[in-house]
Ligand SMILES: [Zn+2]
């Protein structure tokens with residue numbers, strides 16, 4: 384069960400472990416008190432590598448790829464391989480504690496926040512930001528008789544920071 388409080392703080396209870404998600408327009412942070420218990424409750428054996436990979440995901444807001452996670456963790460986990468990262472994420476996905484973002488054909492990103500939300504990708508800086516979507520299944524007249532089993536909200540464009548940089552660049556060109 385997830386409760387929205389003034390669209391800023393979301394408090395939930397997942398397998399008896401309280402988590403809180405603090406949001407603003409572009410950041411949704413998942414906080415889990417006890418990672419080993421969280422993995423166990425999901426049915427996953429909490430090995431050192433699995434714990435570190437999940438911990439990294441929980442603390443990242445940029446929706447990392449296998450490569451990003453591998454590069455970040457390989458210095459401390461010397462036996463880690465890209466295949467292990469990939470297989471671990473696959474297990475997390477199968478057991479429902481990670482969701483997959485396929486906003487681009489050529490890259491797969493991962494998210495420890497499995498609640499329904501949308502993703503915006505900036506075409507200039509490649510940043511992928513979260514946004515809250517009020518309704519997972521909007522009523523679409525032509526799909527009334529269909530059973531929807533999966534929905535994704537992907538938007539692309541230019542983020543405010545890149546737009547600002549672009550404006551500054553344009554102004555410098557004029558001066
Ligand atoms: Zn950007």
Ligand SMILES: [Zn+2]
Nearest residue numbers: 494496502513
């Ligand atoms: Zn997300």
